[in-house]
Amino acid sequence: MPLTTFAGHPLHPQLITMPAGLLPFSLVLDLLHLKTGRRSYADAAYYTMIGGLAGGVAAGAAGAADYLTIPPENKAKGVAETHAVLNIGLLALTSLNLALRSHGRRSWSLPLLLSLVGTLGLFVSAWYGGHLVYEHGMRVKPAGSPGHEQDLKLPGDERIAEAIQSFSE
DSSP states (O other): OOOBEETTEEHHHHHTHHHHHHHHHHHHHHHHHHHHOOHHHHHHHHHHHHHHHHHHHHHHHHHHHHHTTSOTTSTHHHHHHHHHHHHHHHHHHHHHHHHHHHTTOSOOHHHHHHHHHHHHHHHHHHHHHHHHHHTTOTTOOOTTOOOOTTOBOOTTHHHHHHHHHHHHO
16 A cells, blocks of 8 residues: 655645644634624634534545555554544544534534534544654654655655755755
């Protein structure tokens, strides 16, 4: 199974920034709505959650591709399974939260609780993801090692990587 990359780097950690930022931010917007009663905060929380869900689906697809590259006997496989199950549950929870909000519920108690549980779950899942990287070295390329020949690269990947590299020089 080829490894998924973008501009020469693993794709999954690049994609997790959307759900990792947007979903907790939707909780902040919910709390602002609760405090002020302003509908604009509730609307912003709803649309932020949609973005977080879409980003989570994309990150999950890239993560699934990475998961398939872990050999069955590797200890990281179990950690990756826990990480994946948590994230699938969080995507389902976020979908339920969005469904409740789209039906014009008058009470915000349950959606707010779901946002809180989802944000806490996201932190737990992120810990498992970090454990895969920092303890098991998943998708970490040792300094000075050559690139992977079997990477699944997007069209123009090398040119994008070179353009980004030229900005840092």
